[in-house]
Amino acid sequence: MRALDVDPIHGTRQTFRALCDVMSRPGTVSRIQTTPTDYAITATLVDHEVTFHSSDEELTTALAEQGRHSATDPTAADIVHATGTPSWDVRDLERGSLVEPSEGATVVYRVEGLSETPKDGLTDVTVSGPGVDGTTTFGVGLPAAELSALADAQADYPRGVDAVFASDNRVAALPRSVTLRVADDPESIENGGDR
Numbered sequence: 001m002r003a004l005d006v007d008p009i010h011g012t013r014q015t016f017r018a019l020c021d022v023m024s025r026p027g028t029v030s031r032i033q034t035t036p037t038d039y040a041i042t043a044t045l046v047d048h049e050v051t052f053h054s055s056d057e058e059l060t061t062a063l064a065e066q067g068r069h070s071a072t073d074p075t076a077a078d079i080v081h082a083t084g085t086p087s088w089d090v091r092d093l094e095r096g097s098l099v100e101p102s103e104g105a106t107v108v109y110r111v112e113g114l115s116e117t118p119k120d121g122l123t124d125v126t127v128s129g130p131g132v133d134g135t136t137t138f139g140v141g142l143p144a145a146e147l148s149a150l151a152d153a154q155a156d157y158p159r160g161v162d163a164v165f166a167s168d169n170r171v172a173a174l175p176r177s178v179t180l181r182v183a184d185d186p187e188s189i190e191n192g193g194d195r
Helices: 010-024 037-045 057-065 144-153
Strands: 079-083 106-110 123-128 135-140 162-167 170-174 179-182
Touching: 010 037, 010 162, 010 170, 037 057, 037 079, 037 106, 037 162, 037 170, 123 144, 144 179
Parallel strands: 079 106, 106 162
Antiparallel strands: 123 135, 123 179, 162 170
16 A cells, blocks of 8 residues: 555554554554555445445545445444544444354454543543453543544444554554443443453
């Protein structure tokens, strides 16, 4: 994906390893050498077999030139890309079924910042569940309302959406298997129950 400055071999391999790391250890923040990180993640995940939605014209054009852009509405897409707070509602994305929960969408958010610890200017998210030793809290550069909507979208485990956050050269993830609480939103739902 040279059009996005992503090395199709080394860049995607390093990005894939970082994604595996953050998906298996929710709430941790890893670094990716290729920037913009959301482009590297999308270039790694999107191929001709998955449907994709983004309003980012540079990204969709580069994927289309590679024969990898199967555009669709966000509510039907396998991979959905958002620059900041999206115009669509994350709760309306595909969540899979009890038989095939893996058919739920993956959302790649480009966010204003990521921090392994709570930090001013970021929304604190506390995570528990598989891959987390007790609980962990990290900071995400999205409004609390968007993160609470994500908690709603993940509330029917094993159904739900996987979320990946990208900022500068950092990446973090919240797979559908975790329970999350948004610190800045008293209405926040703790999803999932016992797992």
